[in-house]
Amino acid sequence: MTKQAANWSPYDNNGGSCVAIAGIDYCVIAADTRMSTGYSILTREYSKICKLADQSLMASSGFQADVKALQKFLAAKHLIYQHQHNKQMSCPAMAQLLSNTLYYKRFFPYYSFNVLGGLDTEGKGCVYTYDAVGSYERVGYGCQGSGSTLIMPFLDNQLKSPSPLLLPAQDAVTPLSEVEAVDLVKTCFASATERDIYTGDKLEIVILNADGIRREYMELRKD
Amino acid sequence: MSKAAVVELPPSGGFSFDLCRRNDMLSKKGHKSPSYFKTGTTIVGLIFQDGVILGADTRATAGPIVCDKNCEKIHYMAPNIYCCGAGTAADTESVTDMVSSQLQLHRYHTSRESRVVTALTLLKSHLFKYQGHVQAALVLGGVDATGPHLHTIYPHGSTDTLPFATMGSGSLAAMAVFESKYREGLTKDEGINLVCEAIRSGIFNDLGSGSNVDVCVITKGHKEYLRNHQLPNPRTYVSSKGYPFPKKTEVLLTKITPLKEQVEVIEGGDAMEE
Numbered sequence: 001m002t003k004q005a006a007n008w009s010p011y012d013n014n015g016g017s018c019v020a021i022a023g024i025d026y027c028v029i030a031a032d033t034r035m036s037t038g039y040s041i042l043t044r045e046y047s048k049i050c051k052l053a054d055q056s057l058m059a060s061s062g063f064q065a066d067v068k069a070l071q072k073f074l075a076a077k078h079l080i081y082q083h084q085h086n087k088q089m090s091c092p093a094m095a096q097l098l099s100n101t102l103y104y105k106r107f108f109p110y111y112s113f114n115v116l117g118g119l120d121t122e123g124k125g126c127v128y129t130y131d132a133v134g135s136y137e138r139v140g141y142g143c144q145g146s147g148s149t150l151i152m153p154f155l156d157n158q159l160k161s162p163s164p165l166l167l168p169a170q171d172a173v174t175p176l177s178e179v180e181a182v183d184l185v186k187t188c189f190a191s192a193t194e195r196d197i198y199t200g201d202k203l204e205i206v207i208l209n210a211d212g213i214r215r216e217y218m219e220l221r222k223d
Numbered sequence: 224m225s226k227a228a229v230v231e232l233p234p235s236g237g238f239s240f241d242l243c244r245r246n247d248m249l250s251k252k253g254h255k256s257p258s259y260f261k262t263g264t265t266i267v268g269l270i271f272q273d274g275v276i277l278g279a280d281t282r283a284t285a286g287p288i289v290c291d292k293n294c295e296k297i298h299y300m301a302p303n304i305y306c307c308g309a310g311t312a313a314d315t316e317s318v319t320d321m322v323s324s325q326l327q328l329h330r331y332h333t334s335r336e337s338r339v340v341t342a343l344t345l346l347k348s349h350l351f352k353y354q355g356h357v358q359a360a361l362v363l364g365g366v367d368a369t370g371p372h373l374h375t376i377y378p379h380g381s382t383d384t385l386p387f388a389t390m391g392s393g394s395l396a397a398m399a400v401f402e403s404k405y406r407e408g409l410t411k412d413e414g415i416n417l418v419c420e421a422i423r424s425g426i427f428n429d430l431g432s433g434s435n436v437d438v439c440v441i442t443k444g445h446k447e448y449l450r451n452h453q454l455p456n457p458r459t460y461v462s463s464k465g466y467p468f469p470k471k472t473e474v475l476l477t478k479i480t481p482l483k484e485q486v487e488v489i490e491g492g493d494a495m496e497e
Contacts, residue, residue, distance in 0.1 A: 187460060
């Protein structure tokens with residue numbers, strides 16, 4: 001008796017792209033605001049970026065219902081941490097928590113492709129990139145989502161990420177100014193929107209630095 | 224005595240279905256078959272007081288990626304007949320080219336202007352013969368001696384004759400506009416505006432359609448092909464500083480291993496045998 005393939009899937013893909021770039025003393029996290037299903041648009045104004053702690057922001061693409069559930073879970077864990085330790089979670093700590101949370105559901109994963117951005121304990125920018133089941137790595141820049149295959153090669157070219165094959169190991173932080181990083185992100189999304197049908201509408205950029213959090217918006221193609 | 228060999232005749236044209244069983248087995252095992260370029264698409268047509276107006280978007284997709292931002296979906300069939308195509312790009316392109324040639328030969332044979340029903344019959348017979356494997360969904364329109372005509376043709380070969388029609392993944396978005404605003408006896412400008420509105424509805428609400436609006440107006444003895452009649456999607460951001468790309472691949476590491484030392488050279492050995 002041949003195994004029957006399931007004719008119902010618990011997952012859906014709501015599309016979209018996310019990018020994060022770490023700087024010397026800042027971190028830029030950006031995501032488009034389009035939520036789609038199949039060939040239709042559900043909404044043009046959905047934020048994929050969530051503030052998990054004062055120094056950590058998470059941008060997630062994939063199945064937004066799972067993303068919402070994940071954000072809720074992390075917020076609850078963070079609240080308990082604050083009660084127990086009388087301080088906010090640092091970005092590296094949040095990174096580990098996210099990885100553990102994702103792996104906990106290894107056999108029924110959160111269909112969520114995340115990029116975590118923030119400032120580490122020394123105030124330097126940090127970006128962590130994840131897969132759906134929690135494998136993570138600290139990097140200088142990362143991107144996930146439907147446009148990631150279009151954006152990543154461009155970021156590699158511009159930010160000259162040291163290859164992990166090259167020794168000695170180089171610092172995982174990019175030597176760009178904050179203004180240049182924001183300009184780069186805008187170009188990435190304007191280009192990804194041209195060629196990816198799931199990316200578009202509006203771009204939300206969040207800049208995190210020693211002075212706090214700042215938000216910027218930019219219009220993208222709506223077709 | 225040699226066995227009589229079975230002579231394999233070369234295929235005389237048409238589709239070869241030899242690999243169907245293999246492909247079926249592979250897809251059951253989870254192997255993804257290669258995708259074709261589809262024209263996601265919104266195509267429309269309507270009849271107005273003096274003739275026919277056809278409209279189309281200009282985006283061609285290969286899965287979730289846009290492979291052509293400004294392709295032409297309104298194909299020439301005859302001086303008085305044009306055809307919009309949705310579905311697999313190769314199929315729409317070749318089936319319209321083929322029927323266009325057949326119409327030209329027919330015009331030479333009959334010394335008369337081509338009729339829309341002729342193109343319709345040629346297209347539907349071809350598509351039916353291929354039982355839907357030629358994935359072309361068409362909106363055919365033109366003005367001939369018997370008046371203005373508008374038809375839709377489905378991949379399996381069925382046709383409809385309509386006063387207004389839409390096809391493609393954006394057809395519902397476009398039809399919503401037509402059903403609200405269409406009426407008989409539209410003027411040329413009203414017709415063009417309505418067609419553009421319907422195509423724009425497809426462009427903005429359907430992810431498979433996008434970029435620009437193409438329009439074609441056909442009246443008795445005259446046609447206007449308005450390529451890129453509207454461009455509602457300009458690029459939103461161009462960096463002022465520009466991006467200089469290095470002209471060649473960057474060298475990260477150079478390591479030379481001379482091979483001569485690995486090979487033993489024996490002087491004066493025997494020459495190679497023939």
